[in-house]
Amino acid sequence: MQSWCVRIDASRAEYVRKKLLQKGLLDRSLRVARLGGDVLFPILFERLADLPADLKEKIEIANFEERKAVESDYKQYVKIPQSLVPLLPSSFDIVGDIAVIKLPDALLPYKSEIGDALIRAFPHIKTVALDKGIKGEMRIMGLEIIAGENRTETVHTEYGLKFKVDMKKMYFNPRLASERRRIASLVGNEEIVIDMFAGVGPFSIMIRKYGMPRIVYAIDFNVNAIDYLRKNIVLNHLNRIVPICADAKTAIEDLPPANRIVMNLPHSAGEFIMTALSKLEENGILHTYFISDKTKEHDFVKSVRTECTMAGYLIEVLRCEELKSYSPVASVYSLDLLLIKRG
Numbered sequence: 001m002q003s004w005c006v007r008i009d010a011s012r013a014e015y016v017r018k019k020l021l022q023k024g025l026l027d028r029s030l031r032v033a034r035l036g037g038d039v040l041f042p043i044l045f046e047r048l049a050d051l052p053a054d055l056k057e058k059i060e061i062a063n064f065e066e067r068k069a070v071e072s073d074y075k076q077y078v079k080i081p082q083s084l085v086p087l088l089p090s091s092f093d094i095v096g097d098i099a100v101i102k103l104p105d106a107l108l109p110y111k112s113e114i115g116d117a118l119i120r121a122f123p124h125i126k127t128v129a130l131d132k133g134i135k136g137e138m139r140i141m142g143l144e145i146i147a148g149e150n151r152t153e154t155v156h157t158e159y160g161l162k163f164k165v166d167m168k169k170m171y172f173n174p175r176l177a178s179e180r181r182r183i184a185s186l187v188g189n190e191e192i193v194i195d196m197f198a199g200v201g202p203f204s205i206m207i208r209k210y211g212m213p214r215i216v217y218a219i220d221f222n223v224n225a226i227d228y229l230r231k232n233i234v235l236n237h238l239n240r241i242v243p244i245c246a247d248a249k250t251a252i253e254d255l256p257p258a259n260r261i262v263m264n265l266p267h268s269a270g271e272f273i274m275t276a277l278s279k280l281e282e283n284g285i286l287h288t289y290f291i292s293d294k295t296k297e298h299d300f301v302k303s304v305r306t307e308c309t310m311a312g313y314l315i316e317v318l319r320c321e322e323l324k325s326y327s328p329v330a331s332v333y334s335l336d337l338l339l340i341k342r343g
């Protein structure tokens with residue numbers, strides 16, 4: 001059916017999706033559509049006037065598939081006191097056939113009912129896991145299975161690629177799919193790429209599949225992640241990805257200078273930027289991610305500029321965009337830096 005929608009470049013899609021969900025503007029009875037490199041979000045007609053100004057410029061009419069009623073709302077199956085219904089989350093992550101959901105404390109006594117309702121509403125979900133927060137240097141999520149099959153291993157598909165992952169042993173974030181695809185599309189002919197914090201390889205594999213690199217070096221110090229990265233290289237029939245199980249700070253010293261470095265470790269980005277720049281060719285690009293208060297991302301960029309100047313690096317900020325919300329006050333930002341010249 002036809003609907004008004006917001007048409008957005010895929011690189012901004014996740015951010016816009018969350019914004020629309022938060023404001024209740026997305027028409028959830030329709031499926032989100034794709035057209036070329038763009039994502040089309042159906043908007044509730046009666047809420048068009050409430051769109052933020054920058055999105056109002058992006059509206060058009062397009063055709064959308066309707067969702068089956070059962071998919072639109074798991075809440076109808078949850079039997080909990082009426083006063084708690086507003087606390088039920090409206091969104092959750094799906095990794096392969098595992099749903100990962102965060103629940104406020106008041107809903108914890110009903111976690112099994114909520115898990116069962118999700119499985120009933122979304123037949124492709126086989127396991128529901130409670131997200132107990134990401135911890136430690138390996139960024140592993142604490143998980144508790146609350147419904148369905150008792151397992152944390154699954155195969156997640158994005159852009160036609162398969163990622164085998166064990167959510168209890170390694171990090172994986174399905175929300176970064178369009179960011180990975182954006183980076184891959186930038187990788188030019190014969191580039192040498194280093195993925196400093198590769199995990200099970202979603203950036204490396206996406207880059208190898210959709211970019212044109214000569215080679216991708218994929219580093220991670222989580223043995224389990226590197227083990228799954230090896231499996232994923234085979235699963236996707238790829239070559240010229242070199243898994244390295246080591247600390248990125250030292251492992252990078254033995255690698256050849258790179259044309260492009262990906263650094264997906266937002267919590268500690270600042271600690272590794274100089275290490276990465278020391279390995280980057282002139283005219284090479286560093287893709288880094290950082291967490292900042294929503295209004296203070298420029299402070300991080302300013303401090304990077306200062307550090308670079310002091311170290312004799314001439315850099316240019318090609319792009320700095322909010323990637324996803326991290327908390328009510330903080331976001332994860334994506335920063336692309338061009339190394340113009342070293343001193």
Ligand SMILES: C[S@@+](CC[C@H](N)C(=O)[O-])C[C@H]1O[C@@H](n2cnc3c(N)ncnc32)[C@H](O)[C@@H]1O
Pocket residue numbers: 137138139170171172173176196197198199200201202203219220221222225246247248249264265266
């Ligand atoms: C936020 S995760 C990103 C993983 C992957 N890039 C992705 O998008 O799924 C960060 C990864 O960096 C790894 N890591 C953290 N510090 C590291 C270090 N000093 N050397 C190598 N790997 C490290 C962790 O084990 C984890 O897998």
